[in-house]
Amino acid sequence: MELHEGETVLFEGHPSWRSALLFFAKGIGLGVLIGAILFFAIGTAAGIAALAVIAAITIIASLVVRQATKYVITDERLHIRRGIVSRSIHETRLSRVQDVAIEQGVFERILRIGRADFDTAADKDDQFVFEGIANPDEVRAAVDKAHRLAEHKTPPGEGTVGL
Template identity: 50%
Template structure:
């Protein structure tokens, strides 16, 4: 992300590994099932190999998905970048943010993760969210700090 003159980063983060814990658990269980099926069909021990390959793929996909998403709050804007090979970038000026909402299920509260949803003025973009962030209250506080900063002087 290229910063404007005088712009400073107040928060930079990614979804927490805890936010994809469910994906990892389902992948682990799926790998067990496939490994068991392969072992039942082929008695040569390739069931263990199938389990290891599938679970390694699950770990890799989860890791790549997590590191491929970045959330940034600066003194002027909110910025979301998704993707490693293909890329999707979403940003809005901080002055357009009207409401900041957090959402946490009971499990997410236990894992200390959550979703921060930003309502912006004059846009139909209803999906401007930082999903799976650790300590969502810190994200809300960063937006509050940014909105309280003096606006940059016009050149």
């Protein structure tokens, strides 16, 4: 993300590794199931190999998805970038953010992760969400700080006396 002149980054991050634990559990569970089937159908080596391959794919996929997602809050914009090969960039001006809702279920509270859902002046179908972030309250505080900074900035041309 290229910053505008005078723009300051207030928050920058990726989804937390803890947000991938459910994905890990599903992947390892699938690996155990397929490994057990192959263990009884073919033999020990096939079962262990299947479990190892599926576990490795699960871990690598999780790391790639995590690193391929980047969240940025500046004093002017909210920015979400997803993808490595194909890319999706979602950006909105901070002045369009009307509300920030922090959501954490029981599982997320235990893992200290959550989601920040930004209500913007855009269409309701336009979802602007930071998913699986550690310390979601830090994101809410960064948006609040950005709004307070914006209130104190003087627009160009104002505050000067013309000749």
